[in-house]
Amino acid sequence: MNPERRQLSVINLPESTPPEVRLPVVPETIVVHLGAPNQPAENVEIPFSDYIKNVASSEIYPTWPEEALRANIYAQISFALNRIYTEWYRSRGYDFDITSSIQFDQAFVKDRDVFENVSDIVDEIFNDYLRRPDQANPLFAQFCSGTTVTCDGLSQWGSVDLANQGLDALEILRTYYGDDLExxxxxxxENLTESYPGVPLELGDSNNDVYVIQQSLNRIRRNFPAIPRIPLEDGVFDPATQEAVRVFQQVFNMPVTGVVDKATWYRIKEIYTSVKKLADLYSEGIRLDEAELLYPGQLTVGDTGLPVTTIQYYLNAFAYFNPYIPAVPIDGIYSSDTAAAVEVFQRQYGLDPTGITDRETWYKMQEVYRGILSVVDTEFGDLKPAIYPGYLLSQGLENQDVENLQRYLTYISRYLPEIPLTEVTGYFGAKTEEAVRAFQELYGIPATGRVGALTWNTITFVYRRLLSEQNNTGES
Structure with missing residues (x-):
């Protein structure tokens, strides 16, 4: 063994993936299509570890040196996780994760016996995988026999020769995949679910899923420059994001709606995977900083900030219409009272009652809130403040909600000179953003220039207070 060989880095992950980073997880089960992708065949769902045991027993021999077995199994695990992480088949409309065809994936034989020593190794390492340094995606660990078929990746029979020379599994892998391997x-x-959030993303939405779409579209436009650049990758579905979605849909012959429905979501994911070459041995990869998320993956007791405030706003709206859901203070602090109210909401709407606001709970809250908006009769003629419209208002937006916002701000600016006057046009331009920022600064709200639940609620509260005071003094 060469004493100068540099050992591979080994990364130990915590028991649960930090919610702020989109890192791969090992699925509890995997769905295998028993044939080529387009071939009618049975789908089999089995535990992931059993799948790897089957593949290893179908691809390699139990009599091989243990280090060769380990090297091959690491490659097989990483290959399968790459298919799952990129949703390679599901993004193309298939209802499975991987095939049994060696032309496309790796060998799998339904109901075959597995070798005992292979089974023992898989039980030990089935949730270990390969990646490049500073990349989130599992390595597309291409491999082949090395005799009848050769390739750029691992040679299965070649790994036997290296193991017989005294190399361990990691050194064998480094020989084929390069020094830059972890x-x-x-x-x-985890029990995986599809990446699509379950509801369409559209103008005014603000969450991590919008952020993922913005990142993906900006990368895709490097290969398809007709798609306009989204200036701010901030998780806010603004008009620039809407236009980028519309052009993407036009370029790829989809219905041009500007809304990211399930078909658009997975088409974006498919093209993103393609331009990044994530299913190639030497891919561009997804950098770890690209996999970081802007918003917490879940909110729980002790968390603070605007997302918490928005949840509390929703809960209070629900409490007004549903006596079972308790009202909570809108203070941006995820207290035990907030958690208890979330738990009641989850029970009311058939969710797991954890008291934690996860992705599913967040989207259910938005769905219920928008349902409330659809049945509430709101009068605008007398400037009666409307309840929060349920989405983020930002520059470039043009609709009735913006016009209402401008009316409130215009009235407020008559009595608070710190707020610059804005025109009531229904279009959210630079002057409206300036007025919003000034209002936010005056009331200690993060000065983003955008109007979410907290800003809307504060603006309408101030408007109502001023209107009441002036009515009581007889002023107009």
């Missing part, structure tokens, strides 16, 4: 150990195991 082994991630003890990746979390």
């Amino acid at each position: 082994l991630v150990e003890d990746a979390p195991i």
